[in-house]
Amino acid sequence: MSDIVLELQNVSRIFGEGDTQVKALDDVSFRIKRGEFVLIVGSSGSGKSTLLNMIGLLDKPTFGKVILDGKETTTLNDGQVSQYRNEKLGFVFQFANLLPDLTVLENVMLPQQIQGSSEDIRQNATDLLIKVGLEDQINKRSNKISGGQAQRAAIARGLVNRPTVVLADEPTGNLDSVTAGKVVKLAKTMAKELNQTFIIVTHDRHQFPDVDRVITIIDGKAFDGKQTTMEISA
């Protein structure tokens, strides 16, 4: 098994045509290893959300390749991309985005149900919810729990399929600093316990003081390393 789980090769994303053309990503290349805890930082409009969409197979690059778990994804059709997203990626969104019509447990079960997994889906989801400390909230409607609890449930949902990469988009952006700290700690613990690759997109570098790598996006270009945005700008 290759150590590289995600590779971007000269990825560019251009929106619009002619004079209105905007280059949201400009020749971005990097590799991420299994188990890495990576932060993608950038100011608003820098292109980090576009990059997240590329990595998350939610959008296709205008140029370049996105290779996930050894497979070039830009040539996959819609059904194959959906299946690949389901199997290889876990998503944690800024507002948790649990489905409000389902219970916490049903939300966590959903990725495996979509996959049609033959495993004990309910047990897997319950185990994960216990790990993230939500054993008391399992059967509550997902819109009846707090923001911090919802984000922890979202992390459980992101992990339930044991994906290659978990993508988190501003996972603490909607939380107070204490709760945000708890969520960060949980993500780090899960990453370590499960040797799980985490890619976190954020504008707030300080919420994540201890990460393996930081990729900074400035005007659509990616700068790899542990430098801060200020250092790169300088």
Next chain:
Amino acid sequence: MDYRVNLAARMLANKRGSLIGAVLAVSIGILVIHVNFVIFQGIYDAIIRDMTDYRFGDIFVSHEEEATIERSHVVYTNWFERVPLVQSATPRLTGSADIEFRSMGEFREEFDVPVVGVEPVSDIQASKIHTTISDGQYVYARNSIVVGETVAQDLGGVRVGDNLKLIMTDQGGDENSKRFVVTGISKTAGGQGFDTSVIVHIDTLRSLVDRPNESNSIFVKLNEKNPEAALEIRKQFLAAYANDDLKAQTIEEAAEQTLKGFRSGIAMINLIGYFGMGSSAFAIVTIQMMLVNSKTREIGVMRAIGAKRKDILMVFILQGMIIGAIGAGAGTGIGLAYTTYAKETNMQFQGSLALEVNYNWSKIAETALLAFFLAILAAIYPSYRATKLQPVEAMRNV
């Protein structure tokens, strides 16, 4: 339970307003069909019932070409009464008469009033016209007469016990007259009986028109309504008297002229009902489009975590199925309740004939299934629109 069924049901349950609206649309479509059926089919069946009971019976025998049957009716009625399924057979003779009536010194006259001659004993067994006597009793003697209510009113208020004079022209062109004692007034709801006629003893009428032993028709009543048996008995009867130039008709054939126009009316009303049901499909499309729009975020999240287009399609089609199933169930339930009420109360409108309400199970099932499939059909376009949402676009709402 499949997660898509669960999700579809939960989404609907949490949008109760939309669910109730869509279910109501389906239910009302079905209810319109049921109400139409109960009222218009009920009137149609009531007309057939009354025409069968009063005028034609289950089999109506007359001459193929001539106005009267010359051979004695006894031959035919005896044949029919040997058939186990036949309740009774009775002859009838018709003609028209001028009527003179004097009441409180005032002279009244009516011209060309239809006269029906009946054989009282067998007529009571075969037909139900005797049950329409609202005042007095049925024809029982040679000089007794039952007057239809309309005739009675036209003559200035004929009552039981009054005397009437009938003047008729016989087949030789001679004018004959006879005085009668009014024994009863006949009145039917809906006027399918002899409200505009008078009823006398058939032998008296034969004397007046100089047609001894003749009759116009034989009225045959079966033990119970059985159209197949009526056709078979008719066939055997015509075979038995193949040289008599008779025609034997079922009620539908005998009353064809009256019923033809009514059937067209029912078809038109049903068409309006089905059009109403079709309109409810548009309501479902609108409601489901609103549902899809309100669930853009959820669709985006589902697509992001791996749901395929067909999964999204299935969730919203399933919603259509749920709406269709609940709507069809509720509509059929309410429709059946209305039908039962109409049947149990012998529903009628402002003194018209009582509706003949029947449970047409195949039509009830057909209507429910049609509504169900229409709801699914109506869900297809909104569901398709839902699948067209790109996850990245849907996620913009996140």
